[in-house]
Amino acid sequence: AGSEYLVWADNPLAGPIEVRLDSAGPPPAWSQPPLPARAGVPAGGSALLAHLRMPPGNGLLRLRLEATPGSSNARPRDVAYLLPLADPQARIDQGFEGGFSHQDPENRYAIDFATPEGTPVLAARGGVVMQVQDGFSGHGLDPHRDASRANLIRILHDDGSMGLYAHLANGGARVRVGQRVEAGQRIGLSGNTGYSTAPHLHFAVQVNRGMQLLSIPFRLARPAQGASAPD
Numbered sequence: 001a002g003s004e005y006l007v008w009a010d011n012p013l014a015g016p017i018e019v020r021l022d023s024a025g026p027p028p029a030w031s032q033p034p035l036p037a038r039a040g041v042p043a044g045g046s047a048l049l050a051h052l053r054m055p056p057g058n059g060l061l062r063l064r065l066e067a068t069p070g071s072s073n074a075r076p077r078d079v080a081y082l083l084p085l086a087d088p089q090a091r092i093d094q095g096f097e098g099g100f101s102h103q104d105p106e107n108r109y110a111i112d113f114a115t116p117e118g119t120p121v122l123a124a125r126g127g128v129v130m131q132v133q134d135g136f137s138g139h140g141l142d143p144h145r146d147a148s149r150a151n152l153i154r155i156l157h158d159d160g161s162m163g164l165y166a167h168l169a170n171g172g173a174r175v176r177v178g179q180r181v182e183a184g185q186r187i188g189l190s191g192n193t194g195y196s197t198a199p200h201l202h203f204a205v206q207v208n209r210g211m212q213l214l215s216i217p218f219r220l221a222r223p224a225q226g227a228s229a230p231d
Contacts, residue, residue, distance in 0.1 A: 005052045009065065011041040013155040015130035016071040018211050021050065025062035026055040038169040038211070040071060043130075044178075045113065070208030074160025079125065079193040080221035082183050084203045085113055085190065086120040093200055095215065100197075107127060109215040110164075110204035113190075117199045121165055121172075123155060124203065124220075129179045129187070130156040137170040137198040150202075151196025153187055161216070166202040167193050 009019045022036040030053040031037070041047040061216070094100055094112040102110050125182050131154035138149075151168040153175065169191030180188055193201040204215040 001051075004063065005054075007049045007052060007063065007173075008046050009039065009041050009049055009067070010046045011044060011067075012177075013069060013131050013154075013158070013181045014128055015044050015069060015154075015162070016043060017041050018068050018070070018072060018208060019047070020066045020211055021049045022064050022066075023062065024064040026057065028052040028061060029055050044196075049146055051069060066155060066211065068208050068213060069154060070162055070206065070213070071160055071210050072210060074207045076157075076161040076207055076216060077159045077220070081124040081163075081205070082122065082221055084122050085115055085126040085161075085201055086122055086186070087113075087115050090115045090119075090201075093198075100139050105215065106206065106213045107202075107204060107215055109217045110202055111220075113201045113203065115190050115199065115201060117169055117189075117191050118172075119190040119201070120186045121168065121190055123181045123183055123185045123187050124163055125155070125157055126182045126185075127155040127157040127163065127180070129175045129177055129181060130154045130162060132173045132175065132177055134168070134171060136193045138195045139167075139192050139194060142194055147195045151191060155181065155187075160207065160211070162206050164202070164204045164206055166204075167191055167200060169193070229231045 029091045032051045090113040093114040136149045150166045152166040155163040169189040172189035205218045
């Protein structure tokens, strides 16, 4: 726009995100608002983050944009979550604060359910499918290479918290972004993708706090005897 650059952020997810824009090199000659700049971007929307002018000298303007799913205004309620698998005999291989991979803020209060690949994954709580990541195959133990290669589904609950279902099978998603699902509905198939040692489902409830994803403690409802999961 004339002598200025307008920096926009687009959000392709079916839920809010928060973004932070900063310079990754010489600072701009002028910025309104000053960098770093933060903003919330609604589901499927866009937000104007800043007006910038080129820095003096070589004129290069290098920027860094970080994004975190969810809104910092989330106020999670204490609810009982359903078992997220159509396998009442699934064994818990790693629980809250597990020593292998549940020590960081995003995963501290996650549960890993050991279950064969292809086990139906169920929505533990109703909401809107916010994100689907699919198309990855294989697994490994290199966190830098493998951690981001897990197929996953993220469901936004009506209190702003988010249910994360990870390590799904390649092509295992059975829902689409923007779809509303009910508790107990089949949403995908378990797998063994990403940073993983064996087939399992990684389930966590997360909130965004200051552009940091935090897992929070949650309660699982006791399965009813003889109950079957709806399709």
